[in-house]
Amino acid sequence: MIDAWVATLGGVGFWPVTPGTWGSLVALPLGAGLVWAGGTRLLAVGTAAASLTGWWAASIYTERTGLADPPEVVIDELTGLWLVLLAASLRWQQVAAAFVLFSMADIIKPWPASWADRQLHSGFGIMADDLLAALYAALVLWLLKRGDVL
Numbered sequence: 001m002i003d004a005w006v007a008t009l010g011g012v013g014f015w016p017v018t019p020g021t022w023g024s025l026v027a028l029p030l031g032a033g034l035v036w037a038g039g040t041r042l043l044a045v046g047t048a049a050a051s052l053t054g055w056w057a058a059s060i061y062t063e064r065t066g067l068a069d070p071p072e073v074v075i076d077e078l079t080g081l082w083l084v085l086l087a088a089s090l091r092w093q094q095v096a097a098a099f100v101l102f103s104m105a106d107i108i109k110p111w112p113a114s115w116a117d118r119q120l121h122s123g124f125g126i127m128a129d130d131l132l133a134a135l136y137a138a139l140v141l142w143l144l145k146r147g148d149v150l
Contacts, residue, residue, distance in 0.1 A: 023074025059123030
């Protein structure tokens, strides 16, 4: 089923222990590849396309499984990390910071990501909380870049 393949990033979500981290790690080279191939514009288009496709796939997957937010659904980690990568350059320090900052924001879920995590359901809710958390991570990354920390 194509929805399961998309929602779990080709089965990455089934890898043992912390599937979200694996999803983010797989997203790193894919996002960097998009930037290398077509710049941040291609990454932005890819992020939008992955977000819409992820919403669709996660919605079908959650309806079929009956689970509200299955841990194996990791397309939201890909889209969240790609959103943060839009604020980075391809310097390894910024890419590493994007990964760490997104992971922290996804775990902490600052408001309104925490609200979205509790109140929004189905594929839309799965995608929304990670994208909102990613906005915080992108802002912190941008501030670190602006302050010449990275």
